[in-house]
Amino acid sequence: MHITVIGTGYVGLVTGACFSEMGNHVTCVDVDKAKIENLKNGVLPIYEPGLEGLVTSNHKLGLLNFTTDLSEAMTHSDLFFIAVGTPPGEDGSADLRYVLTVAREIGENLSRYGVIVDKSTVPVGTADKVRQVVQGELDKRGVSVEFDVVSNPEFLKEGAAVGDFMRPDRVVIGTDSPRSEAIMKTLYAPFSRIQDKIVSMGIRDAEMTKYAANSLLATKISFMNEIAFMCEKLGVDVESVRKGIGSDSRIGYSFIYAGCGYGGSCFPKDVQALIRSAGEVGFTPLILKAVETRNAFQKKRLFEKVVAHFGDDLTGRRFGVWGLAFKPGTDDMREAPAVVVIDQLIAAGATVTAYDPVAMEEAGQSLAGHLKSGSLTLADHQYDAVKDVDAMLLVTEWKPFRQPDFEAMKRLMAQPVIFDGRNQYNPEQLKTEGFHYEGIGR
Known part of the structure; x- marks a missing residue:
């Protein structure tokens, strides 16, 4: 099949790469010219295990291409996946401006029957809005072109997205059209060969399911x-x-x-x-x-434990933080608990040295203010992050943090204190090692 995926973020890039891996011809579209050029050269905008190999290999095979020109991409496709961001607005509602902008551009260029797929996470009723926008553009052009809008939400875990896509628990297809349902089932058939993973339902049902x-x-x-x-x-x-x-x-x-x-x-x-x-x-x-x-x-819980141990004024104290991404397997720091903890520690007068195996580049942007002020230092190694600190805070449970050298840590730290935000360590073992240990609910 010939597929256009609009948006090369987390969802769009994984979707495009995995469809191309099955032999489909996929064109990924994005308005960011620099991102598109990087992708053509094998430079990915996100860290996701296994994704880089899929992107580079399928691009070399000619199955996965990248462009900023949606109209050109549409001339070769009959399936259009909308995979742009839906960030929260000030009131918490999903911002649909990017989704509807793409819908408008599709309507401006649609020349034959196509299936328009909402892959972005969108509120109930969004497919209706997409349909209205596309139809409105067709009416402006004075043309009659059939199309269907489908809801096909993603269920990908960051850090395991490629595996989740290739071996899904289920594939939800929300549609009111037998024609588009048949096309979507054909597209996803290679992903559910051992057993049928496809769950068909109404469009609004699929939107709510996500x-x-x-x-x-x-x-x-x-x-x-x-x-x-x-x-x-x-x-x-x-x-x-x-x-x-x-x-x-x-x-x-x-x-x-x-x-x-x-x-x-x-x-x-x-x-x-x-x-x-x-x-x-x-x-x-x-x-x-x-x-x-x-x-x-809960995001404030570690800081509360620090204050209960050291007092409200942390001036002159240094803390080491292990883990900055919101979870292992990704460099994503959006809404990460580590950001909240670091903000609170620095606001209380402390300085922080932090380390993450993958998210250091992202941290340089997300925590730029603290780095500039000198309140935060990003370490080159996990043990550098605990040198001369009054306590270490484990925030993200990366594998290299699971069985550290506690003897080495004790020699490096100013005080042998660990606040374990993920309950990775054995309290009795650390007590025997001479540490003051506090976990969550332990």
């Missing part, structure tokens, strides 16, 4: 973080509780790890957007609001 899925996962995280706080107050180890409830097949072990809050480009934005959508129809989403409130509180 928000409901992410909001439920965020709810599990916030619920466990609330239980963790109670565990601390009651003298209970939340890790034992996690194992006890996770063994119940109705609950499972996924997303029930206590920690210092969730971040990234999906969960915070999607919970906010669903809350906003509920408000627009006169409904108060009590659970979702509680999920958001708990997560905002």
